[in-house]
Ligand code: GDP
C-alpha cells in the first residue's frame with residue numbers, strides 16, 4: 384500500500400510513528416511543511432522536517448515533542464554571552480549539527496529535498512520525507528504590536544509571542560511562486576490513500592496546500608483522502624492552533640476544520656469521541672465521519688488512530 388501523508392511537526396510526527404506501527408509494510412511518503420523554516424545565526428533551520436526526522440529516527444526529545452533527546456545548550460549560552468540573539472528560539476548543541484550540515488549542503492548547491500534525503504540517511508525514518516518545495520516559503524503573521532500593524536515571521540509569533548496577540552492574517556510568503564519539490568506530485572498521483580494527520584490546518588497542512596499544484600493533485604488523485612482532527616473538545620490538543628484558525632475565519636471545532644478543508648478535498652474525517660455530536664454536521668458537508676479516540680498518549684494509541692483512518696479510507700473506497 385502506498386500512503387502519502389502531509390505533515391507539520393509534532394502532530395504529524397507522532398501520527399506517523401503510529402502509522403508505521405499499524406502498517407509496517409506500507410510505502411509511506413511524507414510531504415513536509417517548510418513554511419516554518421527560519422534562518423538563525425546564519426543557519427537554515429527546518430523545524431517541521433526535523434521533528435518528523437527525529438521522531439521517526441529515535442532522536443526526539445519525547446517530553447517536549449521537538450528538539451533532540453539528551454540535549455545541552457552550550458552554543459546557545461556562548462552566543463548569548465556575545466549578546467547574539469535571538470534568545471527565544473531553543474537550539475541545542477546536537478540540533479545545531481543538523482542545521483550546520485543542512486546549511487553547508489545548501490551552500491554547495493544542493494536543493495532542500497536532496498539535503499533532507501542526506502540527513503535521513505543517518506536517521507533512517509522508515510518513510511520517504513520530502514519537503515513540500517525546494518523554493519523558499521516563509522509563513523508570516525500580521526499582528527498589531529505597539530499600535531502598529533506588522534508582519535512577523537511565524538516563529539516570532541509562535542515561539543517568542545506564544546500567540547499572545549490576535550493573528551489578523553497568516554500569509555505563506557513565496558508560496559504562490561513555489562513549485563512542488565521533485566517527487567511530491569508523483570507520490571500523490573501514485574498513492575492508494577492520502578492522509579492528513581492531526582497537524583495544524585492553517586500553518587502546517589494549509590501551507591503545504593498553498594504550493595500551487597499540490598491541492599489540485601490531491602483533489603484529482605481519485606483515491607480516498609482522510610484526515611484526523613487536531614481539535615478535540617473545541618480546543619487544540621497542544622499549541623495554539625485556535626489563534627491561526629481565527630485568522631482564517633474558522634472556529635476551533637473539529638467540524639469547522641473539516642468544512643474548512645471541504646468535501647472537494649476531504650473524503651473522510653475522524654473526530655474524537657468527545658466530539659461525537661459533530662459527526663452529523665461533517666457528514667452533512669459531504670464528508671464521511673466517525674468518532675474514535677484521537678489522543679496520541681503513546682505510539683500504540685497513535686497506531687490505533689492510524690488503523691481507524693485507513694479503515695475509514697476503505698469505507699470511502701467501497702462506497
Ligand atoms: P507543529 O508543527 O509542531 O505545530 O505540529 P503539527 O502541525 O503537526 O501539529 C500540531 C497540532 O497537533 C496541534 O494543533 C495539536 O492540537 C495537534 N495534536 C497534538 N497532539 C495531538 C493528539 O494527541 N491528538 C490530536 N487529535 N491532535 C494532536
Ligand code: CA
Pocket residue numbers: 391392416419430431586587
Ligand atoms: Ca510547525
